[in-house]
Amino acid sequence: MEGTAVRRRLTWQTATVGAVIDETSKVRTLSLDVPDWGGHQAGQHLDIALTAEDGYRAERSYSIASAPGEPVAITVERLDDGEVSPYLTQDVQIGDEIEVRGPIGGYFIWDPPVSGDGPLLLAAGGSGVVPLRAILRHRDLVGSSVPVHLLYSVRSQAEVIYRSELDHLNQEADGVNVIYTLTRQQPPGWTGYARRVDQQMMAEVAWPVAPGPLAYVCGPTNFVEAVASDLVALGYPPQRVKTERFGATGTPLLSGLEVV
Amino acid sequence: MEALEDGVLDGNAIGGMLIEVFGAEMTTAVGICGVCGTRGQVAEMPVYQGRMGSVVRCRVCDNVLMVFVEVRGITCVDLSGLASLS
Numbered sequence: 001m002e003g004t005a006v007r008r009r010l011t012w013q014t015a016t017v018g019a020v021i022d023e024t025s026k027v028r029t030l031s032l033d034v035p036d037w038g039g040h041q042a043g044q045h046l047d048i049a050l051t052a053e054d055g056y057r058a059e060r061s062y063s064i065a066s067a068p069g070e071p072v073a074i075t076v077e078r079l080d081d082g083e084v085s086p087y088l089t090q091d092v093q094i095g096d097e098i099e100v101r102g103p104i105g106g107y108f109i110w111d112p113p114v115s116g117d118g119p120l121l122l123a124a125g126g127s128g129v130v131p132l133r134a135i136l137r138h139r140d141l142v143g144s145s146v147p148v149h150l151l152y153s154v155r156s157q158a159e160v161i162y163r164s165e166l167d168h169l170n171q172e173a174d175g176v177n178v179i180y181t182l183t184r185q186q187p188p189g190w191t192g193y194a195r196r197v198d199q200q201m202m203a204e205v206a207w208p209v210a211p212g213p214l215a216y217v218c219g220p221t222n223f224v225e226a227v228a229s230d231l232v233a234l235g236y237p238p239q240r241v242k243t244e245r246f247g248a249t250g251t252p253l254l255s256g257l258e259v260v
Numbered sequence: 261m262e263a264l265e266d267g268v269l270d271g272n273a274i275g276g277m278l279i280e281v282f283g284a285e286m287t288t289a290v291g292i293c294g295v296c297g298t299r300g301q302v303a304e305m306p307v308y309q310g311r312m313g314s315v316v317r318c319r320v321c322d323n324v325l326m327v328f329v330e331v332r333g334i335t336c337v338d339l340s341g342l343a344s345l346s
Contacts, residue, residue: 010276045272045275046276047276061273061275061276101276104275104279105272105275105287105303106275106285106287106288107271107287107288107301107302108272108287221264221265221266221267221268221269222263222265225263226263229263242303243270243303243304244270244272245264245268245269245272246269246273247266247268247269
């Protein structure tokens with residue numbers, strides 16, 4: 001490891017909940033004070049462990065919602081039958097301690113010098129927007145002028161996470177264009193997309209292949225599969241389409257949804 | 261390639277556990293399937309998770325590449341489905 005400090009082993013440590021922001025009726029952002037945090041990259045995640053009094057332990061992965069250099073934050077969507085998300089979205093109080101391990105992941109990250117300056121296509125299904133929000137904040141904080149299209153597929157406007165922040169970032173002059181598709185319910189007068197993603201939509205939203213775009217796709221598995229295959233069909237090289245999948249029910253998962 | 265079903269995750273989801281097992285970030289490591297020879301980054305491999313642990317399969321031929329099972333706090337690892345991992 002030339003010229004770098006020896007990396008410490010990744011271990012569980014105790015974090016303190018510093019602030020709580022309600023994003024929607026089911027989604028909450030928690031900022032975490034992690035004393036020994038080595039810093040993270042845009043797009044990484046962390047693991048959270050909760051241990052019950054009887055010793056039962058549940059671990060889940062959550063995407064980091066904040067940009068590098070900002071305090072660590074996660075955004076959690078409540079699953080009513082979940083083991084971890086109801087606690088994190090309803091019961092947790094400022095000052096509570098939880099076990100965390102991170103940052104984790106070297107694949108689904110956007111690092112401007114390494115990732116190149118091709119335009120970015122970000123595609124989010126539901127709470128898959130969380131790591132993409134970290135990328136957008138990072139782009140803003142470092143003053144990058146890489147143009148961005150964010151396609152955000154969500155059931156209704158009420159379920160849009162980070163809505164005011166995305167509205168603020170959605171400035172054509174600044175190179176950011178946020179495109180919603182509201183798949184179940186649309187407000188009166190809605191003129192945007194109102195269906196699940198399909199190849200026609202991707203052809204309209206995605207950058208042409210020529211300038212070497214880089215795509216980040218995060219959401220439930222069926223969303224990621226559809227978007228990634230549509231992009232490859234449009235000519236995107238598979239290695240320029242980075243994917244992160246989470247489940248809707250079941251076991252640990254990423255990006256604010258939990259799969260048990 | 262057939263589309264993966266909802267509920268199937270990918271190698272990103274086991275990144276923390278892999279660091280614990282291997283002592284290094286592994287989601288960008290490249291594995292080669294021992295059956296069909298397909299190369300791929302761990303992050304892109306289908307992962308099936310259950311109470312017992314995680315099964316990582318080949319995206320192309322469905323061969324079981326890696327199995328991780330936690331028994332009394334110790335992670336048991338079977339990599340025999342891989343030709344290589346680097």
